[in-house]
Amino acid sequence: MNKDQIVKYLQDNNIHKIKFAFADIDGVLRGKIIHTQKFIDGLDDGYGFCDVVFGWDSSDSCYDNVDLTGWHTGYPDRPCRIDVSTMRNIPWQNDIPFFIADFSKANGDDLHACPRSLLKCITKQCEDMGYHPEFAQEFEWFNFKETPQSLQDKSFTNIQPLTPGMFGYSVLRTSQQSDFYYALFNQLEKFDIPLEGLHTETGPGVYEAAILHDHVLAAADKAALLKTAVKEIAGAHGIMASFMAKWNESLPGCSGHIHQSLWDKNRTDNLFYSAGDTHNMSDLMKQYLAGQLYCLPHLLPMYAPTINSYKRLIEGAWAPTTITWGFDNRTAALRVLHPSKKYTRLETRIPGSDSNPYLAMSAALASGLYGIKNKLKLDVAPTAGNGYLDTKNGRLRSNLYDASMDMQKSAIAKELFGEGFVEHFTQTRLWECKQYAKHVTDWELKRYFEVI
Incomplete structure (x- = not known):
């Protein structure tokens, strides 16, 4: 389904929440559940997500040796975008709609620490x-x-x-x-x-x-x-x-x-x-x-x-x-x-x-x-x-x-x-x-x- 079809599906089925996640540098999925209205509002411009998810390890200990983020940056939000083509329902969680996201911008200026954005870049070259x-x-x-x-x-x-x-x-x-x-x-x-x-x-x-x-x-x-x-x-x-x-x-x-x-x-x-x-x-x-x-x-x-x-x-x-x-x-x-x-x-x-x-x-x-x-x-x-x-x-x-x-x-x-x-x-x-x-x-x- 495209973006408009997904919005219609959510509205027609009275679905009030969706789940999304992305892979951090270790491949660990990080994400959250958000209200359907927030999901719709962010489809064009993306969502803010704290970049600490690329500033800590798999045990949530903060790196002290990276420039991307840290106490020196204040751990700001970074633009995160949901890929609507990845929609599926989670059958063991009451079929809640699920999406994959990555840290990319509409202008193609991706976060260099984002693994999925990196693969998208290599794929385009191919x-x-x-x-x-x-x-x-x-x-x-x-x-x-x-x-x-x-x-x-x-x-x-x-x-x-x-x-x-x-x-x-x-x-x-x-x-x-x-x-x-x-x-x-x-x-x-x-x-x-x-x-x-x-x-x-x-x-x-x-x-x-x-x-x-x-x-x-x-x-x-x-x-x-x-x-x-x-x-x-x-x-x-x-x-x-x-x-x-x-x-x-x-x-x-x-x-x-x-x-x-x-x-x-x-x-x-x-x-x-x-x-x-x-x-x-x-x-x-x-x-x-x-x-x-x-x-x-x-x-x-x-x-x-x-x-x-x-x-x-x-x-x-x-x-x-x-x-x-x-x-x-x-x-x-x-x-x-x-x-x-x-x-x-x-x-x-x-x-x-x-x-x-x-x-x-x-x-x-x-x-x-x-x-x-x-x-x-x-x-x-x-x-x-x-x-x-x-x-x-x-x-x-x-x-x-x-x-x-x-x-x-x-x-x-x-x-x-x-x-x-x-x-x-x-x-x-x-x-x-x-x-x-x-x-x-x-x-x-x-x-x-x-x-x-």
Whole structure:
């Protein structure tokens, strides 16, 4: 529906409130419920929203190292605009109308810290080059027999997974939680997040959901909404869902792989496919892949944004550690899938489930376009076999601090995303490192308290 149709729908159905939200720099949804009249009044000129949402971390602690906002600015309102094309109803909340917003102005002067605005900018570049970007993200997450209060009461110890044991692709485990399992699939469908598949992964209480592919902006919207939607649906069933990349050192981590391809503007021709190539890869796809390989060390925090992200990126844990690519190889960072013209695509396997979809997709698309613009040659041989041992093109950084320092100094990152975004984003990542560095962990207490 367009703006006028939405207003008529709200008035005809006597709807007095709507809900909207946007993703902050961590991908956390922030928003509110507003009266229908306020919604209508702001459709043209936008709404004021306190910019502290880009001035604090995921725990609402205010940054002391960013210029965008802070005590030095007084935390003013910034113009926030609702994208009416994102309307959907929340089926588990009495079908209240819901919209996605971002921090953009009518004149195109967007807030450089806004992840959705960044992706819109990269998407425009792609479309101006004549391509339609088709993307999808898939997520793994753990489910627990817990509540936020029970975790606080137990100080996040003795956390109880929803089901015991390692049982990937289990029909039995999902049937034992059938109310929750089918509620996820059915209610996400009604919320305009249709799933291609939903199943258990290996690990106690792990699910994996693959979202059906769509235009990159819509795909990122759906990915960002899925995480909060899953948590809300789980909560209604007395279950707590976590999208941490690695919650337990002895269990596999949780991925957030991104699938992507470029099509013609009519969405009829997959430009990554070439019947004349041995592996069905077009020259365009090879350039796109080369761009991702080249840019990867410069953009790693956009795929792996937390301290915890790097505890997933370890050898033998179904997550990459090297700058590699391969044909249907799950040990490589970039996996080429080429089964048919319709489904030839690239899977970027670095992101975990803790990634911000807008930033991860921005990184993937921008670096791929960089390869196309610069006609980069795919001169790195594909990995055959164990990608953990293939270090000819380098390794991924093993921690957030080093990855963030690389990005902060990178001319490539600034060329792709602008100095304003790179400076703000990397400072927020360095803030994460600072918060972690001053914390005394259980590991340190157990190791040093008595013995040292």
